[in-house]
Amino acid sequence: HPLRIKPLGNAFTASSNLRDTSTGNIALLPDELIIQLLSYLDAKSLLALGSTSKGLYAFCRWDELWKDLFVNSSPRQRFTWHGTWRTTYLNRPPTSLPPAIPCPNLYSDVLYRPFYCSQISLSKYTTSIPPNNLIPRLTNLSTNDFNQSWASMPFILTSPVKSWLGYQAWTIDSLLQKYSSITFRAEAVDWPLQTYGQYMSNNSDESPLYLFDKHFAEKTSMGEEYTIPPLFTEDFFSVLGKDRPDRKWLILGPAGSGSSFHKDPNATSAWNAVVEGEKYWIMFPNNINPPGVFVSEDQSEVTSPLSIAEWFEGFHKEARRVKGVKEGICRRGEVLYVPSGWWHLVVNLSTALAITENFVPKKHLPRVLSFLRDQPQSVSGFDCEKVKDPYRLFVQRMEEGYPDILEEALKELRMEKKVRGKWDEL
Numbered sequence: 001h002p003l004r005i006k007p008l009g010n011a012f013t014a015s016s017n018l019r020d021t022s023t024g025n026i027a028l029l030p031d032e033l034i035i036q037l038l039s040y041l042d043a044k045s046l047l048a049l050g051s052t053s054k055g056l057y058a059f060c061r062w063d064e065l066w067k068d069l070f071v072n073s074s075p076r077q078r079f080t081w082h083g084t085w086r087t088t089y090l091n092r093p094p095t096s097l098p099p100a101i102p103c104p105n106l107y108s109d110v111l112y113r114p115f116y117c118s119q120i121s122l123s124k125y126t127t128s129i130p131p132n133n134l135i136p137r138l139t140n141l142s143t144n145d146f147n148q149s150w151a152s153m154p155f156i157l158t159s160p161v162k163s164w165l166g167y168q169a170w171t172i173d174s175l176l177q178k179y180s181s182i183t184f185r186a187e188a189v190d191w192p193l194q195t196y197g198q199y200m201s202n203n204s205d206e207s208p209l210y211l212f213d214k215h216f217a218e219k220t221s222m223g224e225e226y227t228i229p230p231l232f233t234e235d236f237f238s239v240l241g242k243d244r245p246d247r248k249w250l251i252l253g254p255a256g257s258g259s260s261f262h263k264d265p266n267a268t269s270a271w272n273a274v275v276e277g278e279k280y281w282i283m284f285p286n287n288i289n290p291p292g293v294f295v296s297e298d299q300s301e302v303t304s305p306l307s308i309a310e311w312f313e314g315f316h317k318e319a320r321r322v323k324g325v326k327e328g329i330c331r332r333g334e335v336l337y338v339p340s341g342w343w344h345l346v347v348n349l350s351t352a353l354a355i356t357e358n359f360v361p362k363k364h365l366p367r368v369l370s371f372l373r374d375q376p377q378s379v380s381g382f383d384c385e386k387v388k389d390p391y392r393l394f395v396q397r398m399e400e401g402y403p404d405i406l407e408e409a410l411k412e413l414r415m416e417k418k419v420r421g422k423w424d425e426l
Contacts, residue, residue, distance in 0.1 A: 003101070005108060006104070017109075018055045019058075019059075038370045043089060057103070061100075079195070083199040083204075118309070122312060129327050135281065150337075151361055154337055158334050166222060170275050174253070175353070176194065178294070207257070207309075213250045216249070217248060223248075232271045234361050235359035239394070243382070243386060244265060258279070260307075263341055266390075269358060269359055269364055271356065272346075276353040277349070278348070282316075282326070282348050285324050285341070291322065300315070311345065320328065340367050341367060
């Protein structure tokens with residue numbers, strides 16, 4: 001640890017703990033509550049409080065506090081990333097600041113855990129995948145085979161992306177140069193790509209910022225330099241035209257960045273094509289909640305560990321033993337298919353660039369209709385000012401364009417409801 005802080009368990013064999021001897025009455029509070037109280041302070045107060053004792057110095061340097069200050073401050077389009085959120089907020093390169101004061105006798109899991117998780121090597125979790133768990137890898141697939149046999153299970157295609165102009169032209173370095181001044185969304189911040197590039201190459205975050213931008217095609221020429229893989233061109237959300245929800249994203253991030261467990265929005269399916277780098281995926285069918293993930297009864301709230309690394313440490317071993325789990329590595333030039341309703345966690349094994357799009361194939365049209373109708377509180381991506389009732393609008397457009405397919409899907413929904421009703425009676 002940069003301040004030589006150690007995990008709390010070490011306190012049992014230590015003669016004293018700085019958190020207890022140098023923080024005054026604050027020591028009566030659990031570490032989590034101390035951090036919560038400090039989160040209400042501004043930068044000047046954090047610096048002042050941190051100068052009063054070694055224990056408070058360590059707590060006030062916790063980088064997540066400074067990240068919150070930076071993210072919630074007035075947007076700064078022009079700034080330099082200095083390696084940590086604290087030095088960046090203060091606009092001081094580390095070499096211009098006094099050396100960090102070591103606190104070797106401070107024991108705290110709260111302060112130590114983010115550092116520990118940021119240092120975890122994911123290779124021990126993402127290699128030696130059990131054969132039964134492997135996501136199938138295919139050179140290509142016919143539309144008929146997809147609809148008949150593959151639409152409800154994940155797989156990796158190894159060839160379609162390699163025909164893209166973008167596959168030949170895009171590298172992370174070339175995009176950083178070409179679009180350096182263009183602003184992209186990376187979770188809670190909007191940064192010029194050049195700044196995000198600085199962050200990618202020099203950060204020690206437990207959960208690195210993940211660039212996930214839905215407007216990239218409007219801001220760059222990249223939208224003209226790739227095509228949807230032929231297998232995934234059937235998309236019934238296309239009937240919505242300009243009223244359709246968000247559907248395409250540019251994804252970029254350093255090793256260790258990614259997305260914790262989730263299902264794709266509005267019960268859509270998705271394809272995710274890697275242009276540079278490698279991504280590890282672990283996936284569970286709709287009816288199996290991943291270990292360590294807790295879902296509310298109406299499925300609108302998902303609770304899981306704070307970071308991807310923490311989930312790997314605590315739950316990956318158990319997850320590999322779950323029947324039905326699938327996992328695999330998607331490499332440069334490959335595209336992974338995510339079926340509707342599948343839980344998935346994805347993490348970059350190296351700095352990685354990808355394109356992803358969500359779509360509605362015929363196989364999963366009933367699931368999408370059911371989601372829009374029965375879970376309106378979870379519907380996302382629509383322009384709420386223009387689209388007041390996504391389900392009604394979608395049904396109306398399907399009636400205009402594909403009445404027979406709509407009727408078939410609604411009939412399937414009615415049959416499922418009837419079957420569920422009989423089971424409820426039993």
